[in-house]
Amino acid sequence: MALLEVDNIHAYYGKIHALKGVSLTVEKGEVVSLIGGNGAGKTTTLRCISGLIKPTDGSVTFDDDVVADYAAHELVPMGIAMVPEGRGIFSKLTVQENMEMGAFYRNDKEGIKQDMEHGYHIFPRLAERRTQIAGTMSGGEQQMLAMARALMSKPRLLLLDEPSMGLAPVLVELIFDTIRDINQQGVTVLLVEQNAHMALQIANRGYVLQTGEIILSDNAASLRKDPMVQKAYLGID
Amino acid sequence: MAASAKPARTGFLSKDYFERMTWVDWVLNALRVLILALVIIGATNTLLSGKYTLAQWVSLIMSGLAQGSIYALIALGYTLVYGILLMINFAHGEVYMAGAFTAYFIADWTAKSGLLASAPVIAVLIWVIVAALVSMGVAVLLERVAYRPLRGAPRLVPLITAIGASFFLQYTFRGLYGTGFKSYPAVPIIQGSVAIGGFNILIAQLVVFFSALVLMLALYWLIERTKMGKAMRAVSEDKEVSRLMGIDIDRVIVFTFLLGGALAGAAGVINGLYRPQGVNFFMGFFPGIKAFTAAVLGGIGSVPGAMLGGIFLGIIESVGPSLILDGLGINSANQLKDVIAFTMLVFVLIFRPQGILGERLKEKKA
Ligand SMILES: Nc1ncnc2c1ncn2[C@@H]1O[C@H](COP(=O)(O)OP(=O)(O)OP(=O)(O)O)[C@@H](O)[C@H]1O
Ligand SMILES: [Mg+2]
Numbered sequence: 001m002a003l004l005e006v007d008n009i010h011a012y013y014g015k016i017h018a019l020k021g022v023s024l025t026v027e028k029g030e031v032v033s034l035i036g037g038n039g040a041g042k043t044t045t046l047r048c049i050s051g052l053i054k055p056t057d058g059s060v061t062f063d064d065d066v067v068a069d070y071a072a073h074e075l076v077p078m079g080i081a082m083v084p085e086g087r088g089i090f091s092k093l094t095v096q097e098n099m100e101m102g103a104f105y106r107n108d109k110e111g112i113k114q115d116m117e118h119g120y121h122i123f124p125r126l127a128e129r130r131t132q133i134a135g136t137m138s139g140g141e142q143q144m145l146a147m148a149r150a151l152m153s154k155p156r157l158l159l160l161d162e163p164s165m166g167l168a169p170v171l172v173e174l175i176f177d178t179i180r181d182i183n184q185q186g187v188t189v190l191l192v193e194q195n196a197h198m199a200l201q202i203a204n205r206g207y208v209l210q211t212g213e214i215i216l217s218d219n220a221a222s223l224r225k226d227p228m229v230q231k232a233y234l235g236i237d
Numbered sequence: 238m239a240a241s242a243k244p245a246r247t248g249f250l251s252k253d254y255f256e257r258m259t260w261v262d263w264v265l266n267a268l269r270v271l272i273l274a275l276v277i278i279g280a281t282n283t284l285l286s287g288k289y290t291l292a293q294w295v296s297l298i299m300s301g302l303a304q305g306s307i308y309a310l311i312a313l314g315y316t317l318v319y320g321i322l323l324m325i326n327f328a329h330g331e332v333y334m335a336g337a338f339t340a341y342f343i344a345d346w347t348a349k350s351g352l353l354a355s356a357p358v359i360a361v362l363i364w365v366i367v368a369a370l371v372s373m374g375v376a377v378l379l380e381r382v383a384y385r386p387l388r389g390a391p392r393l394v395p396l397i398t399a400i401g402a403s404f405f406l407q408y409t410f411r412g413l414y415g416t417g418f419k420s421y422p423a424v425p426i427i428q429g430s431v432a433i434g435g436f437n438i439l440i441a442q443l444v445v446f447f448s449a450l451v452l453m454l455a456l457y458w459l460i461e462r463t464k465m466g467k468a469m470r471a472v473s474e475d476k477e478v479s480r481l482m483g484i485d486i487d488r489v490i491v492f493t494f495l496l497g498g499a500l501a502g503a504a505g506v507i508n509g510l511y512r513p514q515g516v517n518f519f520m521g522f523f524p525g526i527k528a529f530t531a532a533v534l535g536g537i538g539s540v541p542g543a544m545l546g547g548i549f550l551g552i553i554e555s556v557g558p559s560l561i562l563d564g565l566g567i568n569s570a571n572q573l574k575d576v577i578a579f580t581m582l583v584f585v586l587i588f589r590p591q592g593i594l595g596e597r598l599k600e601k602k603a
Contacts, residue, residue, distance in 0.1 A: 050481060076483030088478035090471045100464070101471050105483040153483060 001064060003028040003188050004049065004157055009058035011044050018044045020212040021058065026157070031179070031189040033199035033220065035233055036209035042192040043085050045209070046159045049190070050082040051075045062157065077105045081155035085162055085192075087146040091135025095126055098134050098145055102152030112152070119148035122178060140171040147178065157188045164195045176202055196233035200224050208233070265587060272584065275565065282564030289559060295436045297556045303442040303511055305551020306449030310504035311528030312535065312543040313456065314376075314497030320473040320538040321493045324392070327399035328379055330525015331406035332498050334518065336372030337505025338410055340364045341419050341516045344509065348422035357426050364506045372502030375406065376494040385487070411518040419516040421509035445511045452503055453544050456496065460540060465492055473538075530582045536595020545593060554578050 002025040011019040019041050026032045036042050047053045049060050051072035060067040062080060070078070081102075090098050099119060103112045120127035123144040129137060134145060143163055150158060160179065164172040176198050183189050183202075193199035200206050200220045208216035208229060216226065223229050258266075283289070289297075311333055318326045326332075347353040347360040383402045387395045427444050430437040460466035472479045472489045479486055508524070509516070527550065535546025557577040567573065585592065 052477060052480065071485070072480040073483045073485045076481070082481050084478060084481060088475060088481070090474050090478070092474055093467065093470060097467050097470075100467060101479075101482045101484070104464070104468065149482075 001061075002026060003063055004190065005059075005061040006045070006049065007059050007061070009045075009048055009055035009060060011041075011048055011053060011055050013044075018212055019048070019055065022209070022212070022214055023058075024207050024214065024217070026188055026190050028156075028188055029183075029186070030205065031183050031191060031203045033191045033193055033196075033203035033206040034209055035193055035196040035199055035206060035229075037194065037232070039211075040209040041212040042209055043161055044212075046082060046161050046190070046192055050080055050159055073105075076153050076155075079154075079156035080159065081150040081153045081157070082159040083146045083150045083161060083163060085165070087139075087142045089134045089137075089142045089145055089149075091133070093134055094131050095134055095137070095145055096130045098149050099152055102149035105153065115152055115154065119151055122151075122181070123148050140167050143167060143171070143175060144178075147175070147182075151182065151187075155187060157190065158182065159190050159192075161192045162194060163191070164193065164198060172198060194233075196229065200229075269588065276561055279561035279564035282566075283560055284564075286564070288563065292436055293559075294556070295438070297559060298552060299438055299442045301552035301555030302548065303439075303445040303551070304555060305531075305548035306446050307504050307508050307511070307524070307547075308528045308531045308551050309544045309547025310449055310452060310500045310507070311524055312532040312547045313453070313540065314501050315529050315532040316535070316537055316540060316543040317469075317493050317497045319532070320540075321469065321490055322384070322388075324384065324395050325399065325529070325537075326379070326384075326494075326497070327396065327525075327529075328383070328403040328406060329376075329497065329501060330521035330523075330528070331403050331410075332372045332376045332379070332521070333501040333505050333524060334521030335375040335406060335410060336368035336370075336498075336502030337509060337520060338414055338419075338516055338518065339371040340368035340502070340506050341421055341509070342414075343367045344421050344506075345419075353422060354425065357424055361424060361506070361510070364509070365503050368506045369499040369502035372505070373495045373498035376498030376501070377491055380491060380494040385490075407518050407521075414518065416518070418514065421506075421513035421516065423513060424510060427510060441511050445507050448507055449504075452500060456500065457540065459496075465489070469493060527578060530578060533582060533592055534585050536592025539592070539594045542592055542594035549593070550578060550581065553581060 004024075004026040006022060006024045008021045008023050009019055010017070010021060022041065022045055024032070024034070024045075034042055034045065044053070048055045049062070049067065051067055051070055051074075054068050062075070062078065065078065067075060067080075090101065093101070096116075099116050100112075103115065106112055120130075125141055126144055126148055129141065134142065137145065147160075147163065163175050163179070167175065172195070179189060179191065180202050191199055191203065200223055203220040206218065206220050206223045207214050208223070216223065216229065218226070224234070311329065314329045314332065315326060318324060318329070344353075344360075344364045347363060352363075353360040379402055383398050384395050387398060427441045430439045431443070432438075460469060468479070468484050468489050469492070471482065472484060472486050476486050479489075504524075528547065531546040531550040532543045533546070534550055535542030535544070537543075554574045554577055558572075558574050562573055562577075
């Protein structure tokens with residue numbers, strides 16, 4: 001059975017039918033990209049997986065556990081971590097305190113310390129800024145912090161919501177390289193992106209979401225060659 | 238983010254300040270000048286008249302400091318809850334009353350059994366523990382029964398519930414303990430005064446001030462340094478992301494009410510050391526309102542703000558009537574200290590709505 005199985009989920013905001021039967025799977029060890037335009041329902045899908053909202057119909061299964069049976073905070077120890085859209089940094093806390101919050105459920109002081117050093121090793125820029133108030137950092141640094149913080153919970157599945165949003169190309173490159181590294185260290189990744197070009201480069205497989213429905217799914221290489229994807233998401237005519 | 242489109246107000250120094258002034262600004266500025274003038278005239282008159290000696294000023298400041306410390310402890314409860322839930326817990330005065338009123342009976346018992354005379358420190362610690370536990374219990378009960386079911390409701394709803402809960406608690410404790418006024422027993426070792434730098438200072442005032450200080454330092458350490466304190470700050474900033482960090486926000490909210498309750502209960506006993514009389518089911522009302530004023534003065538949501546606001550209000554209340562009102566020829570000025578307190582609140586709301594240390598409400602939070 002796949003690590004994550006999203007089976008025909010529906011979600012509403014009031015009367016808005018945001019997800020109309022979304023299904024997808026993520027196998028252990030994969031990078032899967034979910035691409036789609038504004039308002040397609042990408043964030044809503046991730047919110048259903050991380051337990052922030054419950055789908056009105058259908059189910060999300062993570063490692064044989066039904067996600068809807070748990071509160072969002074209970075899913076973190078089970079291995080789901082999410083980097084939310086817009087990074088969700090605690091702007092008044094220091095970099096270090098943000099990292100500590102990522103490890104909130106853990107009590108192994110030594111392990112936490114090691115993982116924190118590991119995070120600072122991945123993003124040396126953060127190491128220099130441990131005591132800085134997080135809100136005063138640049139957008140790129142905040143994205144690094146959001147990812148490093150998510151790793152502090154030792155996730156098995158990492159959900160990333162548009163990590164490249166608003167970043168300079170050099171930084172986008174760095175972030176995607178890091179995602180690949182994180183994956184190679186054994187973390188399964190579900191990546192939501194509008195930047196289909198980069199997202200499909202590092203992914204094994206991809207799904208295309210449009211107005212609440214999956215309209216296409218294939219391995220990443222084939223998706224990159226798909227005329228519809230090229231036209232709508234890669235800017236190739 | 239509409240606010241950022243408007244050029245930031247740069248005060249009198251900006252060239253076009255007078256051109257940009259609206260009539261509201263004119264009225265507010267006129268008020269500002271008027272108040273400042275009254276304060277200065279009153280204060281100079283009083284000081285020139287030499288009606289009060291330096292020793293009297295010192296004693297006024299000390300009693301303000303003691304009263305202010307008590308306000309500060311209660312104000313922290315308002316500000317902590319507001320910081321996390323953006324809600325004014327208007328029943329917090331009753332949380333204070335519940336602890337103080339219940340601990341009175343323990344205090345009475347320690348006095349009658351002789352424990353207070355033989356081991357006063359232990360006896361008073363017992364009062365504090367009992368008061369804190371009762372207040373914590375009431376605070377958590379409030380959260381569970383009155384506020385949690387309404388989370389996510391329009392902001393007026395929990396406010397009305399808080400007022401209802403406040404009456405409910407008053408009448409519950411009236412039913413439990415009766416309507417009479419009680420007095421805490423006098424604690425022998427804190428009677429009298431000591432001479433410091435040539436001034437006589439009441440020992441009780443020093444005890445009040447320093448015990449409040451210790452509690453506030455402990456709170457500050459807890460919020461800044463402990464995991465739970467950091468989680469409180471995280472939750473107050475962003476609940477959703479906090480949940481994604483694995484933080485059980487209900488637990489953090491309960492913890493916040495517990496903290497506020499503990500401080501209020503302790504404040505009840507500390508107040509009893511300083512002013513033993515007046516123990517009654519209604520005793521939480523005025524301290525509650527004053528402490529709320531102090532929290533707003535300091536900037537609601539800000540912990541150092543509540544501490545500062547409390548002390549500030551206490552001192553203004555105590556020194557203000559003699560210093561300012563007396564000099565303006567107002568008789569029996571001391572009876573007007575409540576007027577001063579609430580006038581302060583109104584002026585702060587007019588001139589600096591965010592309070593002394595508060596930050597402007599961000600749209601996201603509001
Ligand atoms: N809190 C909300 N209240 C009401 N409607 C919402 C809310 N959040 C999302 N929606 C609506 O649900 C739909 C899906 O939104 P969602 O945020 O999942 O899209 P998205 O694919 O993440 O878009 P984007 O790329 O712009 O982030 C949209 O039509 C959006 O307007
Ligand atoms: Mg989105």
